[in-house]
Amino acid sequence: MGRPTEQSLNFLKKVFDRSGLGDKTYVPMSLLRIPPNPCLSEARKEAEEVMFGAIDEVFEKTGLKATDIGILVVNCSVFNPEPSLSSMIVNHYKLANNILSYSLGGMGCSAGVISIDLAKRLLQQSSSLTIFLIGKRAKYQLIHTVRTNSAANDKSYNCIQQKEDESDERNIGIQLSKDIMAIASETLKTNITTLGPLVLPISEQLKFVASYVRRKILKRKIKPYIPDFKLAFEHFCIHAGGRGIQDEIEKNLDLNEWHLEPSRMTLYRFGNTSSSSIWYELAYSEAKGRMKKGDRVWQIALGAGFKCNSAVWRALKSIDPTEEKKNPWIDEIHEFPVKTMFLNDGICPALTCLPS
Template sequence: MSQDDTENIVVRTDTEENQRVIPYLSFIYHYLINNPLISLFIVPVGVVIFIEAARRINPVDMYNQLLLQYVHQNNLVCVMVCLFLMLFGFGTYCMSQPCPIYLVDYACYKPPSNLKASCEKFLETARRLGYHSESWCNFMGKILEVSGLGDETYVPQSMHEVPQDFSMASARDETEQVIFGSLDNLFSKTFVKAQDVGILIVNCSLFNPIPSLSAVIVNKYKLRDSIKSFNIGGMGCSTGVIAVDLAEKLLQVHRNTYAIVVSTENIQQGAYLGTKKSMVISNCLFRIGGTAILLSNRYQDKQRAKYKLIHIVRTHCGSDDKAYKCVTREEDEAGLLGVSLSKTLMPVAGLALKTNITTLGPFVLPVSEQLRYFITMMVNKYFKCANLKTYVPDFKLAFDHFCIHAGGKAVIDEMEKNLKLSSLHVEPSRMTLHRFGNTSSSSIWYELAYIEAKGRMHKNHLIWQIALGSGFKCNSAVWIALKNVKPSSNDNNPWDDCIDRYPVESK
């Protein structure tokens, strides 16, 4: 074998060795880049090892000798520089992480007792108004019998009067009473000054006046000129979670401030005066309600906050025509405006829920539940086993409390069935529907207030709020309790005067 052949073998061997080493170096590089916290500790340790190794070896040339001499003379300086770089990098990493979002407190609006409307009174007013024939009043009576609503829900003052006033001024008066009542309660509970609020988000689907509702609040409470205000409309009963999601995103940018989220709905703007069955149903279900929520990204608020936000998962099925059209506000054949509920509403809601929990599951479910779901899904996909249904994970293992949007008895029943919940888990939803009716986007907060009033909320409990809305959307918010929430008569809880009577047997 010639000398040239030997050199070729050596070169080829070195090349093959390099090809083996390069992937490992690439893997290490990408791992360190994707895990900066680890690299922050590895780099200083590597520098220290290099310095120590330099002490032990003999310098081979003048440059190494000068380097070692400098290191020996400035050993303390090198260590301090390494320490500074480590602390600076650690600080930068911490600053880049999302800051925790705390729910300091919230306030649900409780209308005055003169606005209560029993089912019988509701039908009596409908007869007196003359909008509906006796047969249609009987039809509404049957809906109310199976609706799950009790006899202490609230409707606007204009809907107690004959004739009814559907003017813009009347609608504004209804919404302002709810919003101002909620905010006054919130400010008195939290002792937060209006000038300290940096972000304001208001959501109301049907009533969007000019100036906007957010501007009405800014004017009423004289909020600061730099307030970041938003007004969300037309997004249905799930908008409360969307508003919280928007607030969370803004609080990640604007540090050391408060955000207020106001969720409500205008009832008389959604009132339908015609005879189309799919539109009459909404008249029977929706009632006055609203809530104001105070969120904070200030670390000092952790001690007094009730909850911390863990996850928000939003699902939008609007690309499907059936989902998009299942809840719409439109005119009937006579030109009368109302909210139409399609017969496909429940199947669409079930599909939206399935998509939502598929996304949420990996964040909250135990590994055992995720594995069972994955195995059954893969078997059904590749082996087409007709007798094997896809496993529905047991979310009771992940959450302590469930706040399901009180959209109606059928919605709650479907949720209870699909998620395999017990009657105790859906009790807050059923009782909220019974006592306050469908208050749209604020209903999940009345349910949370029910759990608190019952004394069931304890530290580290996980709460799942599930909201459904037009479009069609299913949105989830997950909170963790930071303290034991004790029921208190001074807490202005909307359930204070009636919690001892609940639960009751709903219709």
């Protein structure tokens, strides 16, 4: 490979500027080495650091012990080793041999909501398990989970694929089709059609039905009515998969920059963290002191398949950011939000600090 040309460098800069990523966005250590070393051992090491660190914090915050765990659900989009990630946790913490252990792999960036839905169903079926019977400690109540999977459609199934490239090295990567935004939009619409009646006030439901009747039955040429989901939720945690996804959902749901702020700042600060992005966004709202008792939160996750999954939560108490010592934003939340302003074709970015 020869020296990069000025043209190629300008192209890469333009791509980076348009990405919505910031200068502090994380990159795995294996990719920072010269030469890069994206091997299995490095991936295991990174997974252990993340998983064990998170679990240790849960034990510290709740006072729970490893012997209290009856269900273990782990999800990861791309890294699926043998033994599984869940087995790595069982081994590290010496969990009971009758634990209900699940490792969800290859389910894309929406798998975080799938994990929550699976845990909910398992707990509902296992009345003898008491790990989540700690209402005084819980910050949120899970109200609804709605899952949409359009993989029966070939275009949806093929729009995100892990595959080898055509180089001599046969590098493995994730390929996105040009249809991904249209597919994401349609799958989102299907998901909110199911979710809407569960969360929207009657007035919004009647407006939607009236619009549907006029369009489909009376054959009127009018735009579909988009319900105002801002009447149902105070907070939106939208998968930080990229600026395109964020812009599309902002437009489809008629949201504003304040609603998109947790998602945009998560992409800017941490990058696309796959299924964990909606949890960084929830932590952002907490660190900003925005989460009040009774507030409703809509987590929207999109991923390969193609899938759109929603989780609806209600805050059981107001969150005091000064008590959130382990919040990933807490040491720098005063620096956010920042707004990336794109001039003309996006070559020249400017960062402006906005008021909270």
